[in-house]
Amino acid sequence: MSDVPLKNPGWAGNTGEFDLTEEEVRGEDFIGERPLHGGHSSVSATMPYMLIEKNPEAELFEGEYQERLKKILTRYPKKRAALLPVLSMVQELRGHVSPESMDRVAELLDLSPAYVRGVATFYTMYNKRPVGRHLVQVCTNISCNLCGADEVLAAFLECTSTELGETSEDGDFTVIEAECLAACGFPTCVQINSRYFENVTPADIPKIVEHLRAQVKKGD
């Protein structure tokens, strides 16, 4: 086994039969001190990307987004199959998927509004109402819960001066509970917009929140 020190306290250290370092298994941005911008983007192709600036009035499917839409549609044999990525695009632009946006998507993909609503409301990854610049989703499912997720959640609420599910007055934060984020080996896992922060403890929260506020000021 490698003698690279295992600095990430939540990492189980199991690299199987292969002589791999933690860096090789997980990527460098998980190693050592937690990067304040979070680890890997959770997005890959499966989750809607969330920008800091969310404009609920943004035009849909214009300009570069129109180009993206065209590209997305080429990937599927039928238009209806593009529903999830198209909803994701709406969320990326507007920060949430309103009933009006769902109707627009239905029209675009030749689907009934009821069908689109059924899909959009099934997935919790689609925000059904506006959220703050930073959507903080604290996993409170079993592994994280056993490792102090409730305290992490309470610390986020206190530090951002918000109530659960509400948006802070300055519009910077919405803090919610999330079901398992599939990072159970690294509790408590917190997804902030599109990035994962792992092994989070209450003591980390002030620094993370300060960093997020600075991002808003910088306009990142």
Ligand code: FES
């Ligand atoms: S229980 Fe928290 S990520 Fe799975």
